[in-house]
Amino acid sequence: MSEARTLDATLPVHGQGRIGTPWWGMLCLIATEGILFAYLIFAYAYLGSQGAGDWPPGGAPALKLALPATVLLVGSSFVLEWGKRAARAGRLAHSRWAVGITLLMGAAFAALEFREWTNKPFSLSSDSYGSIYFLLTGTHLAHVVIGLIGLAVMFAWGLAGKLGQGHEQHRALITLYWHFVDVVWLFVFVTVYLSPRLT
Amino acid sequence: MATIASDLPRDGVVADRGTLAPASPNPPDLAARLEDIWKETPGVRGWFSTVDHKVIGIRYMITAFVFLLVGGLEALTMRVQLAQPDARVLTPEQYNQLFSMHGVTMIFLYALPMLSGFSNYLWPLLLGSRDMAFPRLNALSYWLFLAAGVFLYISFPLGAAPDGGWFDYVPNAGREYSPGPNIDVYALGLIFLGISTTVGSANFVVTLLRMRAPGLSINRLPIIVWGTLTASVANLFAVPAVSLACLMLWLDRNYGTNFFHVQGGGQPLLWQHLFWMFGHPWVYAIVLPAMGLVSDALPVHCRRPLVGYTPVAMGTVFTMVIGFGVWLHHMFASGIPVLALSFFSAASFIITIPSAIAVFAWIATIHTGRVKFTVPFLYFAGFVLLFVMGGVSGILTASLALDWQLTDTYFVVAHLHYVLLGINVFPVIGAIYHWFPKMTGRMLPERLGRWTFATMFIGFNLAFFPMHWLGLTGMPRRVWTYGAQMGWGTANLIVSIGAFLFALGFVLFLLNLWQGLRRGAIAGPNPWDAPTLEWSMSSPPPLYNYAVIPIVASRHPLWEDRLDEVGDRTTFDRGFLLDNGKETLGVSPLDGEPAVILKMPQDSLLPVSLAIALLVLFCALLVHQALLAGIALLALLVVLVMWFQPHPSPIESERVRMYE
Numbered sequence: 001m002s003e004a005r006t007l008d009a010t011l012p013v014h015g016q017g018r019i020g021t022p023w024w025g026m027l028c029l030i031a032t033e034g035i036l037f038a039y040l041i042f043a044y045a046y047l048g049s050q051g052a053g054d055w056p057p058g059g060a061p062a063l064k065l066a067l068p069a070t071v072l073l074v075g076s077s078f079v080l081e082w083g084k085r086a087a088r089a090g091r092l093a094h095s096r097w098a099v100g101i102t103l104l105m106g107a108a109f110a111a112l113e114f115r116e117w118t119n120k121p122f123s124l125s126s127d128s129y130g131s132i133y134f135l136l137t138g139t140h141l142a143h144v145v146i147g148l149i150g151l152a153v154m155f156a157w158g159l160a161g162k163l164g165q166g167h168e169q170h171r172a173l174i175t176l177y178w179h180f181v182d183v184v185w186l187f188v189f190v191t192v193y194l195s196p197r198l199t
Numbered sequence: 200m201a202t203i204a205s206d207l208p209r210d211g212v213v214a215d216r217g218t219l220a221p222a223s224p225n226p227p228d229l230a231a232r233l234e235d236i237w238k239e240t241p242g243v244r245g246w247f248s249t250v251d252h253k254v255i256g257i258r259y260m261i262t263a264f265v266f267l268l269v270g271g272l273e274a275l276t277m278r279v280q281l282a283q284p285d286a287r288v289l290t291p292e293q294y295n296q297l298f299s300m301h302g303v304t305m306i307f308l309y310a311l312p313m314l315s316g317f318s319n320y321l322w323p324l325l326l327g328s329r330d331m332a333f334p335r336l337n338a339l340s341y342w343l344f345l346a347a348g349v350f351l352y353i354s355f356p357l358g359a360a361p362d363g364g365w366f367d368y369v370p371n372a373g374r375e376y377s378p379g380p381n382i383d384v385y386a387l388g389l390i391f392l393g394i395s396t397t398v399g400s401a402n403f404v405v406t407l408l409r410m411r412a413p414g415l416s417i418n419r420l421p422i423i424v425w426g427t428l429t430a431s432v433a434n435l436f437a438v439p440a441v442s443l444a445c446l447m448l449w450l451d452r453n454y455g456t457n458f459f460h461v462q463g464g465g466q467p468l469l470w471q472h473l474f475w476m477f478g479h480p481w482v483y484a485i486v487l488p489a490m491g492l493v494s495d496a497l498p499v500h501c502r503r504p505l506v507g508y509t510p511v512a513m514g515t516v517f518t519m520v521i522g523f524g525v526w527l528h529h530m531f532a533s534g535i536p537v538l539a540l541s542f543f544s545a546a547s548f549i550i551t552i553p554s555a556i557a558v559f560a561w562i563a564t565i566h567t568g569r570v571k572f573t574v575p576f577l578y579f580a581g582f583v584l585l586f587v588m589g590g591v592s593g594i595l596t597a598s599l600a601l602d603w604q605l606t607d608t609y610f611v612v613a614h615l616h617y618v619l620l621g622i623n624v625f626p627v628i629g630a631i632y633h634w635f636p637k638m639t640g641r642m643l644p645e646r647l648g649r650w651t652f653a654t655m656f657i658g659f660n661l662a663f664f665p666m667h668w669l670g671l672t673g674m675p676r677r678v679w680t681y682g683a684q685m686g687w688g689t690a691n692l693i694v695s696i697g698a699f700l701f702a703l704g705f706v707l708f709l710l711n712l713w714q715g716l717r718r719g720a721i722a723g724p725n726p727w728d729a730p731t732l733e734w735s736m737s738s739p740p741p742l743y744n745y746a747v748i749p750i751v752a753s754r755h756p757l758w759e760d761r762l763d764e765v766g767d768r769t770t771f772d773r774g775f776l777l778d779n780g781k782e783t784l785g786v787s788p789l790d791g792e793p794a795v796i797l798k799m800p801q802d803s804l805l806p807v808s809l810a811i812a813l814l815v816l817f818c819a820l821l822v823h824q825a826l827l828a829g830i831a832l833l834a835l836l837v838v839l840v841m842w843f844q845p846h847p848s849p850i851e852s853e854r855v856r857m858y859e
Binding site: 002003004005006007008009010011012013014015019020021024025028029031032033035036039040042043046047050051052053124125126127128129130131132135149153157162163164166167170 | 224229332336401402408409435438439440442443446447450454455456457458460464468469472772773778787795796798836840843845846847848849850851852853854855856857
């Protein structure tokens with residue numbers, strides 16, 4: 001006769017990192033968002049290659065603001081990753097600091113990007129370059145802002161003591177998403193700023 | 200391979216099916232305990248908050264079926280207009296809206312959601328799990344689908360529905376030629392629906408990776424799982440293309456951007472590229488799971504395993520891989536260089552190979568099996584015939600030279616209806632007959648079922664076969680009327696009669712469903728004597744699916760003894776019990792080893808709230824209400840923060856509960 005038994009063996013509940021399901025859900029989100037940027041870059045290249053006239057119309061955009069912004073954004077990824085690992089080692093305060101610094105660095109990136117936008121002599125509606133420039137960088141900026149909101153919520157939860165050591169999954173997911181936002185920026189950066197300099 | 204020694208009587212069902220015990224044990228004490236753990240809030244609140252995959256699956260199917268009927272009524276209205284030359288039943292504007300909404304409804308609101316419904320219902324049962332990986336996301340994808348469907352119809356009563364066809368080419372769809380709200384509804388509606396498709400697809404992918412019973416390795420997965428998995432991965436990669444195209448179109452129309460305006464340096468062809476980069480994989484996404492339904496259900500009625508499991512499974516994946524490389528064959532007539540066209544023409548020929556493999560596998564299954572002429576079998580056999588006919592007309596249009604003659608004629612209309620109805624609607628109706636007993640516990644009466652099939656099959660062919668001829672004689676698609684001197688009157692009248700006969704088939708089908716629900720014979724756990732896991736439990740299944748998670752040892756767990764398979768047997772009566780709260784088993788993605796205990800969420804109002812917030816947001820965008828959009832965004836944020844709320848006391852690990 002069969003019966004229910006409790007074994008001595010245990011299994012992790014939910015599991016952290018790769019053995020948890022949310023990790024794979026985030027990978028699906030990253031896959032679909034990543035391909036969205038691929039289509040955006042395709043549209044940029046299509047409009048540039050099929051149209052008559054110069055592309056970009058006023059020559060390659062300046063690197064004065066974009067380069068420091070890139071350094072800030074990519075740097076913030078390292079800070080956040082360090083914070084995640086600190087939390088895993090039990091140093092929750094360090095982790096909160098890392099989230100705070102990442103927030104500031106990400107906000108600085110957004111501010112520089114916004115500054116660059118206001119300096120542009122063209123607008124969303126002036127020509128196809130303006131349209132795709134703002135759509136491509138704007139889609140990226142929207143992803144940065146979503147990441148910043150997520151980090152801000154994490155920061156608030158951290159201060160309220162709601163995030164303990166057992167909440168590694170929360171930190172892992174936001175870190176993974178933030179890495180994605182940063183890596184995808186490199187593709188946007190190469191497309192918008194570097195590719196016009198190659199010709 | 201041997202066929203199954205059949206103990207079925209002539210009507211194809213097990214005689215004492217009502218009294219048989221299910222293979223998967225469900226002792227009363229455990230059942231009571233699990234029932235208590237898994238029960239959801241009753242009443243109206245529970246109606247909105249359920250996260251049960253079976254409830255969601257059936258909802259998906261019913262909603263999609265309602266959209267099928269709506270799209271069908273639109274088609275019938277058009278057929279009244281086209282039944283004779285120079286008719287004036289509809290105005291050209293009304294006709295444009297009807298054929299556009301017919302296409303949008305059938306392709307976006309019926310075809311995939313219906314299959315998602317089947318997969319939602321069947322996947323956890325087939326995989327030996329208690330639910331999908333993300334139950335709340337599952338509810339969300341349903342509510343978003345419903346909300347997006349409502350949104351796409353929001354301007355229909357005002358006579359301002361989308362009117363640019365289902366692929367909505369610019370510049371016709373631009374502000375200059377379509378100043379009303381029609382196309383804005385289309386553009387925003389497809390972005391909205393895309394969110395539903397994306398979250399649903401992600402859920403399927405993760406469910407496959409994590410939610411299998413121990414031992415269910417990938418070479419043992421039912422073909423429907425292969426089909427839906429392939430479609431889901433493809434959707435993740437394809438949907439962003441159409442969402443982006445629609446966003447660009449909406450910006451062009453509302454904020455003066457220049458993605459498609461030639462005057463501003465834009466490229467109208469960019470729309471076609473982005474649309475078909477999405478559109479062609481989508482066509483496969485709405486047929487591959489349906490082909491999977493047939494690959495799993497047809498062999499049951501042929502009393503043998505599917506011939507060529509591995510080539511059929513691989514062919515499913517292969518079709519989709521090539522499916523991403525054929526989008527240009529929708530654009531043969533758009534002036535693209537011949538070299539590119541030749542490449543895409545060749546790819547379009549190649550893609551017929553895996554489909555042909557599947558067709559031969561089904562024919563061989565029928566030929567070498569001991570066929571029971573049940574209603575599902577009739578639908579599946581009819582499907583094979585229609586698939587071949589649609590496939591042959593497809594091969595013709597893959598040829599550049601022929602396509603230049605046939606494009607935008609009724610030949611293409613005939614082809615796409617043979618393919619989409621043949622490969623989607625017929626398998627789906629057959630699958631409803633096949634799985635209705637599992638879902639409701641009752642059989643669908645066979646006699647009316649046969650009449651239903653005969654009416655549908657004859658009506659369908661009468662409606663769509665003459666369209667080939669109409670196309671060859673040059674009748675263009677999407678024309679509101681035609682002159683008597685063209686000589687198309689008789690054929691069009693036959694088509695219209697066929698359409699109404701086909702519709703009568705659906706009336707009979709609804710009657711049949713009603714009959715089955717009211718007084719169908721009690722089905723029992725396994726009325727068809729089928730081999731797969733979903734038939735190992737009572738019909739309808741308990742809330743928690745499996746009291747004891749099975750350990751799977753083969754592709755046909757319930758036929759192992761009769762197939763004389765060597766090696767281990769699937770174990771039902773011993774295994775993981777997991778009754779320490781609402782929980783199920785998660786396995787490692789590749790080898791399917793038990794890895795974690797997954798606590799499943801309770802029923803929740805968050806999904807429906809999120810869907811409502813998004814519906815408000817999209818309505819606000821449609822009418823340019825910035826304040827309202829802001830409020831909706833804020834609501835969205837609040838819901839998401841609650842969704843991801845950290846658990847106050849997370850548990851590291853738990854001792855395993857077994858039943859043995």
